[in-house]
Amino acid sequence: MDLGTGPESWGLVIADVPGKGVPAALFMALSRTLIRSSMTRNHDPAGPIREANRDIYLVSKTCMFVTLFYAILDVRKDPLFRQCRP
Numbered sequence: 515m516d517l518g519t520g521p522e523s524w525g526l527v528i529a530d531v532p533g534k535g536v537p538a539a540l541f542m543a544l545s546r547t548l549i550r551s552s553m554t555r556n557h558d559p560a561g562p563i564r565e566a567n568r569d570i571y572l573v574s575k576t577c578m579f580v581t582l583f584y585a586i587l588d589v590r591k592d593p594l595f596r597q598c599r600p
Contacts, residue, residue: 523587523588525584526584526585526587528582529542529549529580529581530581532578533578541576542580548570549563551566559585562584
């Protein structure tokens with residue numbers, strides 16, 4: 515997904531939700547939308563993930579959760595990845 519991190523860097527999101535079938539697919543779609551929305555407003559890794567985590571918690575009524583990894587690959591700098599663990 516295009517995270518708007520700029521031409522010299524790429525955002526990478528890997529996520530998983532528990533379960534399978536329609537409930538898990540709908541929860542993943544909701545989570546993806548909330549994560550993508552929060553990342554369009556703020557490109558720092560911690561802020562958008564914290565915001566999306568809060569929003570997912572507030573709308574989740576089924577005790578479902580999202581396991582998520584978010585990194586920014588900056589082709590100009592070392593180390594290659596800057597990671598966030600909120």
